[in-house]
Amino acid sequence: MHDLKYIRENPADFDAALARRGAGPVATELLALDEENRRIATELQMGQARRNEASKAIGQAKGKGDEETAQALMTEVGELKASLPLLEEKEREVSGRLKDMLAALPNLPDSDVPIGENEDDNVEITRWGDPRKFDFEPVEHSDLGPPLGLDFETGVKMSGARFTFLRGQMARLQRAIAQFMLDKQTVENGHTECAPPLLVRDDAAFGTGQLPKFAEDFFRTTDGRWLISTSEISLTNSVREQILEEADLPIRLTALTPCFRSEAGSAGKDTKGYIRQHQFEKVELVAIVHPDLSESEHERMTKAAESVLLALELPYRKVLLCTGDMGATARKTYDLEVWLPGQDTYREISSISNCGPYQGRRMNTRFRPEGEKKGTEFVHTLNGSGLAVGRTLVAVLENYQQEDGSVTVPEALKPYMGGIEKLEPLS
Structure with missing residues (x-):
């Protein structure tokens, strides 16, 4: 398995090392998946945080007698509860693809390993x-x-x-x-x-x-x-x-x-x-x-x-x-x-x-x-x-x-x- 942080910082070097083993370039595809995975994770975290915040605010609004605000917040929480599981499933799918891709790659050879085919x-x-x-x-x-x-x-x-x-x-x-x-x-x-x-x-x-x-x-x-x-x-x-x-x-x-x-x-x-x-x-x-x-x-x-x-x-x-x-x-x-x-x-x-x-x-x-x-x-x-x-x-x-x-x-x-x-x- 490889370090994604290293790949982000050294995509050309990573591809060059794989090329010494006869493997094609993959850094661009890996990093695109990584970026998508991190975007979904951020969106999921923000959605979960907003759901928790809105759920708490419902009680506060009702306590003040602000039924209109409470209803709006309840609608928002309902929508979040419906959308978050889809985001969670998408995150599992993308992170799984990323993990599988990383798991299939060979180790990077040391610099003193001779290049050859067999x-x-x-x-x-x-x-x-x-x-x-x-x-x-x-x-x-x-x-x-x-x-x-x-x-x-x-x-x-x-x-x-x-x-x-x-x-x-x-x-x-x-x-x-x-x-x-x-x-x-x-x-x-x-x-x-x-x-x-x-x-x-x-x-x-x-x-x-x-x-x-x-x-x-x-x-x-x-x-x-x-x-x-x-x-x-x-x-x-x-x-x-x-x-x-x-x-x-x-x-x-x-x-x-x-x-x-x-x-x-x-x-x-x-x-x-x-x-x-x-x-x-x-x-x-x-x-x-x-x-x-x-x-x-x-x-x-x-x-x-x-x-x-x-x-x-x-x-x-x-x-x-x-x-x-x-x-x-x-x-x-x-x-x-x-x-x-x-x-x-x-x-x-x-x-x-x-x-x-x-x-x-x-x-x-x-x-x-x-x-x-x-x-x-x-x-x-x-x-x-x-x-x-x-x-x-x-x-x-x-x-x-x-x-x-x-x-x-x-x-x-x-x-x-x-x-x-x-x-x-x-x-």
């Missing part, structure tokens, strides 16, 4: 680790995984495409990865572990920007709730409609949850394997911070996500997303892309975004600066994967595979594997 225009920032040199031809996880317990066939038979059934040592490895990540993000990186709801109402999904624009990406229950596509929704909305004290900030949260995505619009993409599923696990990172600290928090949170890849010794690169590839709620996003030798390419494993006040304004979440009794400001919010568990499983399988089809367990995961040091093909 992932081809992203900018690589850093790269860590040298891809392993194999003395055999590495295979993709979709071929390597089934003998180890990554059962695609049963998942499809049971639930349809983009579902997978994990068995035995493979399920243990996924659990180990998830627990390792949680320990990393809580003990080392200072996030508070949470166990949030997996079902949310409309206002929560609206608060973090998934609604109304991305409703097709969700699964919805018969009672109108939404299965979360990321625990960012639940974690960030934990401060919804609150006024925090400056001393409460920063708030850093993390959660391991199942996530559910319809993958609308992804037909034909990553249909093979474990990369793009309808149901998957993710360790999410969320921060609610003072506006002055959101940029430094973005760098800190990115390092928190990177720390998992470093500990697992998985080669990766850090990429700054361009305006055309960035999510609608973000003003700046880093992607971490892990090396997958079976695919001979880097693939996204985490996106870490600074949303600025965009979500704070949608959730109406503010903080009171120290020393202020009445003034408040919107918080800034950040979110990122720390990491996607299934994609990390894929990266471990492909990078630690052996020629005989086994997979060596990374040193960092061995304490979580109950003595298993290597995944062996099942007989």
Whole structure:
């Protein structure tokens, strides 16, 4: 959501920032609606004030025996009572249109975000680790995984495409990865572990920007709730409609949850394997911070996500997303892309975004600066994967595979594997 005061004072700058994201100019239309809304609100307030004033004057006129004035005032009050509900309905209609228009607009990109149309225009920032040199031809996880317990066939038979059934040592490895990540993000990186709801109402999904624009990406229950596509929704909305004290900030949260995505619009993409599923696990990172600290928090949170890849010794690169590839709620996003030798390419494993006040304004979440009794400001919010568990499983399988089809367990995961040091093909 955007600040109307800023748009009124900087209409050309607002349109120019939207243009960097490929969106057309809207300031003129927004401001016309805003002006109409304020005109109706003023007319409504004046009418209500006059109704109250005239109603009071009726008694005064009758008390003086001035029946003619009393009758005139009663007629005026009657007309106001008839017209004010129409004005109230008009105000609801115009303010609703204004809110809907603002809600549909993406966040404004930071000035250092590169202009571009798609992932081809992203900018690589850093790269860590040298891809392993194999003395055999590495295979993709979709071929390597089934003998180890990554059962695609049963998942499809049971639930349809983009579902997978994990068995035995493979399920243990996924659990180990998830627990390792949680320990990393809580003990080392200072996030508070949470166990949030997996079902949310409309206002929560609206608060973090998934609604109304991305409703097709969700699964919805018969009672109108939404299965979360990321625990960012639940974690960030934990401060919804609150006024925090400056001393409460920063708030850093993390959660391991199942996530559910319809993958609308992804037909034909990553249909093979474990990369793009309808149901998957993710360790999410969320921060609610003072506006002055959101940029430094973005760098800190990115390092928190990177720390998992470093500990697992998985080669990766850090990429700054361009305006055309960035999510609608973000003003700046880093992607971490892990090396997958079976695919001979880097693939996204985490996106870490600074949303600025965009979500704070949608959730109406503010903080009171120290020393202020009445003034408040919107918080800034950040979110990122720390990491996607299934994609990390894929990266471990492909990078630690052996020629005989086994997979060596990374040193960092061995304490979580109950003595298993290597995944062996099942007989």
